[in-house]
Amino acid sequence: MTGKTVYKIMDTAAWDEFQASGVFAGAPVDLADGFIHFSDAHQVQGTLDRHFAGRGDLVLVAVAADRLGPALVYEVSRGGDLFPHLYASLPRSAVVGAAALAIGAAGRQDSATAIARLSPAD
Numbered sequence: 001m002t003g004k005t006v007y008k009i010m011d012t013a014a015w016d017e018f019q020a021s022g023v024f025a026g027a028p029v030d031l032a033d034g035f036i037h038f039s040d041a042h043q044v045q046g047t048l049d050r051h052f053a054g055r056g057d058l059v060l061v062a063v064a065a066d067r068l069g070p071a072l073v074y075e076v077s078r079g080g081d082l083f084p085h086l087y088a089s090l091p092r093s094a095v096v097g098a099a100a101l102a103i104g105a106a107g108r109q110d111s112a113t114a115i116a117r118l119s120p121a122d
Contacts, residue, residue, distance in 0.1 A: 003064055003065065003066045004065040005041070005062050005063065005065065005096065005118070006038040006039065006040060006062075006065050006068075006084045007038060007039050007044050007060055007061065007062055007115070008024075008036065008037070008038050008060075008061040008063060008090065009039070009044070009047060009051075009058055009059075009060060009101070010024075010027065010058065010059050011027075011057050011059070012058070012059055012100075013057075014027060015059040015061065018092065019092070022092040023089050023090065023092065024036070024089060024090040025090075026089075026090075035073075035085040035086055035087045036085065036086040036088075036089075036090055037085060038063065038072075038083065038084040038086060039083060040083075040084065041115050043081065044060065044111040044114075044115065045108075045109075045112070046078070048101070048108070048111055049108065050078070053108075054103070054107065055103075055109070056102070058100070059098050059100055060100075060101050060114040060118070061095055061097075062095065062096050062097040062098065062099075062115075063090065063095055064095075064096050065084065067093065067094035068090075068094055069088075071087045071088035072084055072085070072086050072087075073085050073086075096118075097118040098118075099114040099117045099118055100114070101114050
């Protein structure tokens, strides 16, 4: 991977459907809000803790931001932080990797391990 990567947290059913169809229009919360929610690497754990606590059926999807064009917009959200929002469907061609999010010993998903698996080797 080169360039900026943004991350989408999906349940495994949505990931499987995305793999089959080649396009992801969004989860129910995305459709209700009018955009697909993404996180930068440093925001993933907070998003997991706030919106997906205790769920073991999740996939972290790495997306090349430069493949999304001007439909990817950073907007103020949780805690005044800027979050990436996609005002379009997500094409499979923008995905650069995916990793299952396992629940660790502390009962939390381990985003750091998943992100490390999705990062290029130095």
